[in-house]
Amino acid sequence: MNVFPHLTYHRTRDWAAGAALNLQQFQEMYRVLYPAETIILPPPKGVDTPRWGSICHSDEAFVAVIPGGRVMTGSGHVVTPDHRRLQDVELPPYPYPFNELPEPQYTPETVATLMWGWNVPGYAYHQAIFGHWFFDYLPRIHLLEQSGIAIDKYLVGQLTYPFQYESLQMLGFPMEKLIQVDRNDFHLVANKLVVPAIPFLIGGCPSWASQYIRTRLKNASIAPRPGYERIYVSRQDAFARHVINEEEVMQVLAEKGFVRIVLTPLSTADKIAIYSSAQVIVAPFGSGSINTVFCNPGSTLIELTPITVMDGYFWKISNHAGMNYYEVLCDIEQPPKPLAGFDNLIVDIDKLKRVLHMAGI
CATH class of the missing domain: 3.40.50 (Rossmann fold)
Structure with a gap:
């Protein structure tokens, strides 16, 4: 079970449907916080012909609870107890030069993973890209807050820039509960693994994520600055x-x-x-x-x-x-x-x- 799995569930919902014994258990394992949405926005203006349509679709945003779930590699791939990766909460895997990881560290705690994308120390950090951090990472905190699940520890890729720490502090994030993953061969199994998921690959930037960032950070008693109109x-x-x-x-x-x-x-x-x-x-x-x-x-x-x-x-x-x-x-x-x-x-x-x-x- 230490071999990096190649089998996947295309959707986390599919894993939960197969693992749950009844509807109540399914709803505990897979919680939809925001349903899929389709909205129509004004088209781009200018002298050039608009290059995309006005209809925007975002898939549902959810929080999954995986008893005995694992996190494998520094990029935080989520692995189910039946040894399959969840494809809708990851990017295609980085080509690590190994196929087997050390024995996992076990924790009896409830662990939430905020990880997404590549986190390869010394090479590539998706969480270090300003745009990804604000819309592919921070809104996951909102999903966890909305779920009401008590979290003991949070996993995140290595933090390397002030804007990461500043934004977490402005959100009132409990920094003492944060675990920064800084090893390619990271391997953890939790009593309960909690996975908040944003629909990045289908639509990206849902309206609720914009609303969360705007209300939680803009309303932080920061005065406007004259001269920058x-x-x-x-x-x-x-x-x-x-x-x-x-x-x-x-x-x-x-x-x-x-x-x-x-x-x-x-x-x-x-x-x-x-x-x-x-x-x-x-x-x-x-x-x-x-x-x-x-x-x-x-x-x-x-x-x-x-x-x-x-x-x-x-x-x-x-x-x-x-x-x-x-x-x-x-x-x-x-x-x-x-x-x-x-x-x-x-x-x-x-x-x-x-x-x-x-x-x-």
Whole structure:
């Protein structure tokens, strides 16, 4: 049973249906906190043709309780007592150079796993990506709170950035109960393993997650910040999707009262204050636009997107916040980057001016 399993349940619901002896036990093992939802959002605005539809579907969000459940590898794969992985609460496995793990550590406690994605020390941390942290990790805490299940310990991948600690503290998270997983061969079996699940792969960013982040963090007595009514978010601190003609872009924007900001040096409280003060945001496609969750209804996001990226993620988040969303499609720097979506972009200044005019700026 120490061999990493290749058999899976496609859905956690399928495991619970087979393991439960009756309906009551099924409902204890598999608790739906938010049903699947389908909503219609306003289409993107701009001079480019919208590239996706307005209908958004999110699968149900649930909490599973697995007696004798296991967590295997540093990436936190959830394994049932009949030695199958739960496929709807994981990303495809990282290609670890081993197939067998040490004997599991047993705990008689109730353990909740907040883990998702890759957590490979020294190589890849999904929880270190700002966007994933805020919408694929933190809302799991909300699901656990809503479930009412008493948790003794929480598992999370290794924390490496201040924004992770800051946001947990702002949520009032019990840090003394947190276990950071920092080994590839991690193997734990719990008396009860509690697994909160967000529908990432089907729709992503459900409206309830936006509402949770906004109400719990924005309402943390953080005052708005004058002077940031119009902001341009530079990606000079990022490893990809730089704006090649950024100075030319800033020349246009500065004439309209925009200030340039770089997000990495800012604290979580700083970001909340700035975005809740902003009336208009111009930003290249990237995780920084997660912060639009803190914007006020009626504000505007103008997203600069390389032609090689088609992703409505921030369109959806900004619409959940009641914002106006515009997309400016941009050509890319040649030659293209080896990885799709990592291309640097070149903004068509005339197109940008037209979109600014459309937005009343």
